[in-house]
Amino acid sequence: MGIFEAILLTVITAATPLVLAAIGELVTERSGVLNLGVEGMMVMGAACAFIATQQTGSPYIGILAGIASGALFSLLFGFLTLTLVANQVATGLALTILGLGVSGMIGESYVGQSGIKLPQIVFPILSDIPFLGPLLFRQDLIFYLSIALVAGVHWFLFRSRAGLKLRSVGDSHSSAHALGINVIRTRYLAVMFGGACAGLAGAQLSLVYTPQWAENMSAGRGWIALALVVFASWRPWRIVAGGYLFGAVSISQLYAQAFGIGIPSQFLSALPYLATIVVLILISHNRRMTLINTPAALGKAFVPDR
Amino acid sequence: MRIELEKRPDVSKLFSLLSPFIALGLTLVFGGIMFMLLGKDPLSALYSFFIEPLTETWSLHELAIKAAPLILIAVGLSVCYRSNNWNIGAEGQFIMGAIAGSILPVVFYEWQSPLVLPLMMLLGMMGGALFAAIPAFLKAHLNTNEILTSLMLVYVAQLFLDWLVRGPWRNPGGMNFPETRTFDATAILPEMIASGRAHWGFGFAILAAILIWFMMRYTLKGFEITVLGQSERAGRFAGFSSRKMIWFSMLLSGALAGLAGIAEVSGAIQQLRPVISPGYGFTAIIVAFLGRLNPLGIVVAGLVLALTYLGGEAVQVSLQISDKPIRVFQGLLLFFVLSCDTLIHYKIRMMWFDLTDTTADGVR
Numbered sequence: 001m002g003i004f005e006a007i008l009l010t011v012i013t014a015a016t017p018l019v020l021a022a023i024g025e026l027v028t029e030r031s032g033v034l035n036l037g038v039e040g041m042m043v044m045g046a047a048c049a050f051i052a053t054q055q056t057g058s059p060y061i062g063i064l065a066g067i068a069s070g071a072l073f074s075l076l077f078g079f080l081t082l083t084l085v086a087n088q089v090a091t092g093l094a095l096t097i098l099g100l101g102v103s104g105m106i107g108e109s110y111v112g113q114s115g116i117k118l119p120q121i122v123f124p125i126l127s128d129i130p131f132l133g134p135l136l137f138r139q140d141l142i143f144y145l146s147i148a149l150v151a152g153v154h155w156f157l158f159r160s161r162a163g164l165k166l167r168s169v170g171d172s173h174s175s176a177h178a179l180g181i182n183v184i185r186t187r188y189l190a191v192m193f194g195g196a197c198a199g200l201a202g203a204q205l206s207l208v209y210t211p212q213w214a215e216n217m218s219a220g221r222g223w224i225a226l227a228l229v230v231f232a233s234w235r236p237w238r239i240v241a242g243g244y245l246f247g248a249v250s251i252s253q254l255y256a257q258a259f260g261i262g263i264p265s266q267f268l269s270a271l272p273y274l275a276t277i278v279v280l281i282l283i284s285h286n287r288r289m290t291l292i293n294t295p296a297a298l299g300k301a302f303v304p305d306r
Numbered sequence: 307m308r309i310e311l312e313k314r315p316d317v318s319k320l321f322s323l324l325s326p327f328i329a330l331g332l333t334l335v336f337g338g339i340m341f342m343l344l345g346k347d348p349l350s351a352l353y354s355f356f357i358e359p360l361t362e363t364w365s366l367h368e369l370a371i372k373a374a375p376l377i378l379i380a381v382g383l384s385v386c387y388r389s390n391n392w393n394i395g396a397e398g399q400f401i402m403g404a405i406a407g408s409i410l411p412v413v414f415y416e417w418q419s420p421l422v423l424p425l426m427m428l429l430g431m432m433g434g435a436l437f438a439a440i441p442a443f444l445k446a447h448l449n450t451n452e453i454l455t456s457l458m459l460v461y462v463a464q465l466f467l468d469w470l471v472r473g474p475w476r477n478p479g480g481m482n483f484p485e486t487r488t489f490d491a492t493a494i495l496p497e498m499i500a501s502g503r504a505h506w507g508f509g510f511a512i513l514a515a516i517l518i519w520f521m522m523r524y525t526l527k528g529f530e531i532t533v534l535g536q537s538e539r540a541g542r543f544a545g546f547s548s549r550k551m552i553w554f555s556m557l558l559s560g561a562l563a564g565l566a567g568i569a570e571v572s573g574a575i576q577q578l579r580p581v582i583s584p585g586y587g588f589t590a591i592i593v594a595f596l597g598r599l600n601p602l603g604i605v606v607a608g609l610v611l612a613l614t615y616l617g618g619e620a621v622q623v624s625l626q627i628s629d630k631p632i633r634v635f636q637g638l639l640l641f642f643v644l645s646c647d648t649l650i651h652y653k654i655r656m657m658w659f660d661l662t663d664t665t666a667d668g669v670r
Contacts, residue, residue, distance in 0.1 A: 036453065076641070083309050085652070086644040089392050089453065093591055094640040101633025108628055220461055227454045266469035273458040277444075280455060285448040303311055303652075 015247025017201040021225035024197020031190035032170035032297035036092025039222025040099020045070040045202025047103035050213040059118045070199015078191040085301040104215045115211035142204045154236040170295035173302040233293035311652040321649040329642035355617035367502030374507035377608035378566035379590035382559030384599040389535040395456030396563040397587025398463035399434040403564020404571040406433025411493035418492045434564015442556035446549045486578040495573035505573030519601035592640040
């Protein structure tokens with residue numbers, strides 16, 4: 001395997017959690033709900049996935065635990081913002097703070113344990129394709145899931161009736177309500193999907209990216225995923241492009257350090273965050289473009305009239 | 307079962323007052339359950355978490371030290387949030403304020419004069435404000451989401467501080483520890499009263515709370531903040547500019563966070579280290595909401611959250627558990643505060659049995 005392939009492999013590993021968390025949040029936002037708690041759900045997923053794996057010895061049970069914990073945790077957000085119409089921005093922050101706290105507490109006795117890495121699933125024949133084979137067909141389950149999820153979400157949003165309903169809820173909840181669509185239930189499901197994806201992204205961190213548990217191990221990736229959704233202007237496939245771009249940026253610092261480029265490591269570590277800001281600027285300075293793409297009811301509370 | 311909300315004709319005065327207390331009560335109950343799950347006696351745990359720190363003079367001073375940055379930052383954030391500007395990067399502004407204010411005692415350490423301290427405070431405010439100016443400019447002129455940009459800058463500030471204290475600002479006589487030289491006596495914020503450690507940061511916090519309270523209540527600016535926050539359109543008709551408001555609120559909250567940063571470093575730590583804040587900038591968000599975005603309420607809320615830091619340290623010693631429950635407490639508290647706020651605007655009806663006709667969309 002050449003150096004180029006090795007680099008691409010690490011980029012894919014770094015990009016997968018971003019893609020996963022972002023595709024979930026995309027669906028949530030398409031239904032008109034802004035859940036800023038991605039970071040909290042992600043870190044919960046990472047902790048629960050790691051703990052379940054250590055307890056059972058099976059990383060696949062770990063994956064399930066990650067997904068379930070993310071979805072359950074997002075229900076808290078759903079209850080507050082959808083049933084009790086609390087402020088979505090503040091509740092999302094609360095979810096992040098709580099997630100960092102709870103995961104730190106339950107994961108404390110697991111710090112420093114070496115985990116079990118999720119095994120690769122090798123596709124016969126396909127994996128022998130030069131260059132592409134090892135990159136795309138000698139990966140772990142979560143990578144395959146990430147690609148399948150993006151394709152599935154694209155199909156769901158733009159090719160299915162339920163997806164059309166979900167988008168209508170996100171663009172005008174009163175009209176959707178008048179048409180007989182259950183706005184609150186749709187949003188609950190969308191929030192839970194977002195939570196499940198963020199939990200899966202967390203599981204990738206503690207089972208694939210670095211198979212261990214460390215406090216705050218999501219390190220801002222949940223926030224970067226939120227920025228990715230804006231970058232992708234709420235379109236599924238652009239999440240992949242953006243995610244891999246960010247993955248490349250965050251990996252480039254490691255290589256820059258390895259090759260001894262004389263820049264202090266802190267500046268290189270700041271690159272993904274700075275890149276996020278730059279990308280946000282580029283994408284949002286065109287006010288009209290942003291308005292066209294943003295779900296019109298994003299962040300607005302809905303109280304059904306009786 | 308289903309829960310239905312019915313809008314109150316008026317904001318409930320009773321619940322605006324009660325909701326923070328209900329939230330606190332619920333947090334205590336859940337905190338007790340949490341301690342029980344950890345295998346500790348909940349009552350004695352809660353006692354050493356919330357009461358014991360209040361029983362001694364020195365710990366009251368510690369309370370004031372921890373409350374000072376929380377109140378200073380949260381007062382600024384309340385102006386931001388009331389005007390619908392979501393600055394969540396106060397942690398970064400806190401750090402940059404601390405760095406900017408430390409230029410004098412670290413780089414120009416030979417200059418010793420009574421002017422040093424006031425200049426440090428001023429530089430700290432400028433540092434925080436300048437750092438907040440980045441998301442302000444991006445939002446006001448390039449339409450960039452301030453939530454994400456201000457948060458990303460927190461990581462940048464943390465890394466910048468890390469680089470400074472390990473690199474150019476490292477104490478030359480400090481055995482290679484990642485810290486700056488300790489501040490000269492002229493650069494240390496003095497104690498407020500002789501009985502203990504609490505420094506003037508707490509005085510700044512109270513002063514800021516009173517000033518902002520006065521501004522919000524009695525001045526046109528305060529009215530402008532409220533109007534633009536509730537309806538940007540209405541504000542435009544009144545001739546208020548939301549662009550100017552972005553600048554005003556972000557710079558103000560940045561300056562206060564910066565002041566909190568330099569006051570903490572100069573008063574409590576007395577040098578720069580890789581980590582100078584146990585998440586004050588994020589905890590202050592909870593303080594702002596627990597205080598119902600009212601500066602005077604924020605003073606009380608700041609003391610409460612400062613107590614969770616102290617209590618967390620106390621139970622570490624007395625119960626041999628980690629400091630992790632602090633964050634859980636704080637997160638729970640914000641959750642309960644936000645859910646109790648619903649009571650102010652809505653009546654909540656629990657429908658245990660569905661007697662009304664379920665229309666097409668059935669159970670919610």
